[in-house]
Amino acid sequence: MTPSTIEILPTDDDRRIARLAAAAIALSVAEAAIPLPLPGVKPGLGNIVILIVLLRWGWRDAVWVGLLRVFASSLLLGQLFAPGFFLSLSGSVVSLAVLGLAKHLPRRWFGPVSLSVFAAFAHIGGQLAVARLWLVPHNGVFYLVPVFAVAATLFGLINGLVAAKMLVRLGPLTSPDA
Amino acid sequence: MKASLAGWLELLRPGDYVILAAALTACVASALVLWRGGAPEKAVVRAGGKVFAELALTRAQSVEVPGPLGTTRIEIQPGRARVASDPGPRQYCVRQGWLTRAGSVAICAPNQVSLSLSGGVAEYDSLNY
Numbered sequence: 241m242t243p244s245t246i247e248i249l250p251t252d253d254d255r256r257i258a259r260l261a262a263a264a265i266a267l268s269v270a271e272a273a274i275p276l277p278l279p280g281v282k283p284g285l286g287n288i289v290i291l292i293v294l295l296r297w298g299w300r301d302a303v304w305v306g307l308l309r310v311f312a313s314s315l316l317l318g319q320l321f322a323p324g325f326f327l328s329l330s331g332s333v334v335s336l337a338v339l340g341l342a343k344h345l346p347r348r349w350f351g352p353v354s355l356s357v358f359a360a361f362a363h364i365g366g367q368l369a370v371a372r373l374w375l376v377p378h379n380g381v382f383y384l385v386p387v388f389a390v391a392a393t394l395f396g397l398i399n400g401l402v403a404a405k406m407l408v409r410l411g412p413l414t415s416p417d418a
Numbered sequence: 419m420k421a422s423l424a425g426w427l428e429l430l431r432p433g434d435y436v437i438l439a440a441a442l443t444a445c446v447a448s449a450l451v452l453w454r455g456g457a458p459e460k461a462v463v464r465a466g467g468k469v470f471a472e473l474a475l476t477r478a479q480s481v482e483v484p485g486p487l488g489t490t491r492i493e494i495q496p497g498r499a500r501v502a503s504d505p506g507p508r509q510y511c512v513r514q515g516w517l518t519r520a521g522s523v524a525i526c527a528p529n530q531v532s533l534s535l536s537g538g539v540a541e542y543d544s545l546n547y
Contacts, residue, residue: 349433357434357441386449393441404429 257301261308264289268313280327280367280384281391284399286313287359290339291352291403296410299340306336323375327367334366335359352407356400360392458520459537461499463492466530475499475535485529492533501526501533 250258267285276282286309294302310332314325342350342358368388371381463471465483473481473494480502481492488505498518501511506528514524523534 345433349431350437351429351431351434353430353434354437357437361441361444382452385452386445389441389445389448393438393445396441397438400434401426401429405426408429 253301256297257304257308260289260293260301261305261312264305264309265312265316268309269316272313272317278384278387280364280388283395284360284363287335287356287363288399288403288406290336291356291359291399292406292410294339294343294355295352295403295407299336299343302339303336306332326374327370330366330370331363332366334369335362338362351400352404353397353400356403357393357396360396360399361389364388364392457537458497458499458518458522458535460535461492461494461517462534462536464532464534465490470531473499483531485526485531487529490526490529490531492531499533499535500524501531504531505529 264286267289271282271285274282290302290306290309293305310325310329311320314320314322314328319325319328338358339355339362342355345354364385368381368385372379458475461473461475462469463473463481463483465485470483471481473479475494475497478493478495480494483490483492485505490504490511491502493500493502495516498516500516501514501524504512504526506526508528511524511526511531511533517524517533517535520535520537523532525532
């Protein structure tokens with residue numbers, strides 16, 4: 241066997257992102273096993289990891305982890321490039337963009353719960369935009385908005401609280417570049 | 419249990435309550451705006467194929483519509499309308515009772531009178547029970 245001429249040396253950054261993405265992917269896959277009454281309503285447990293990454297290591301890492309999660313979890317679930325994948329991707333992209341803005345809110349007043357609720361609403365916003373423009377080109381999709389909004393509020397609160405608790409347990413920031 | 423609940427609550431910062439309140443407001447507002455469809459605005463009465471009267475569903479009133487068999491009486495109340503009496507033999511339109519949703523229709527075919535509710539977003543062409 242010829243030895244490889246290309247050698248990829250993962251940096252500490254790569255390792256950390258891979259580890260965090262693995263956690264987010266595991267949560268996403270586990271969550272897919274939970275039966276839910278309505279497509280589109282799910283807890284979004286992977287977002288807990290995204291929030292922790294955002295608040296500890298900054299937005300760039302959160303984007304990496306978030307997008308890796310979308311691709312890897314849909315690959316594992318056999319959903320890659322299926323309609324659900326594009327909903328998930330658009331939700332994540334919008335959510336990460338909103339988090340990029342929302343993290344500039346004063347920390348003293350707005351904690352992880354605020355960010356989590358923003359992210360949850362951005363998620364349904366991004367998904368509904370794609371659903372309306374492409375998958376269901378009819379205003380009927382908006383009939384479900386109140387249900388999605390209630391789910392986003394509830395799961396946004398719960399995920400935010402879990403993220404906040406875990407951030408307390410993890411201790412202070414290691415690299416204050418956020 | 420109480421102590422653990424307090425443990426969770428102290429993770430919330432003042433702004434978080436504001437954001438949560440705003441989120442709940444958005445839930446209620448979206449439900450009110452998006453789930454209001456089907457509320458009728460007016461009743462359209464037709465006789466012999468022509469519009470006989472358009473009545474706002476705001477106050478109680480009664481309209482008598484002449485037809486080939488006699489007089490059909492239409493009753494309006496705030497938000498709903500019905501055919502109160504009709505000279506037709508089978509009384510289908512009378513037995514339909516109160517119409518409450520936009521798009522619903524009661525037709526008294528023998529007397530050539532129809533009552534339909536319009537306004538808002540009509541969800542259906544016709545409703546029958």
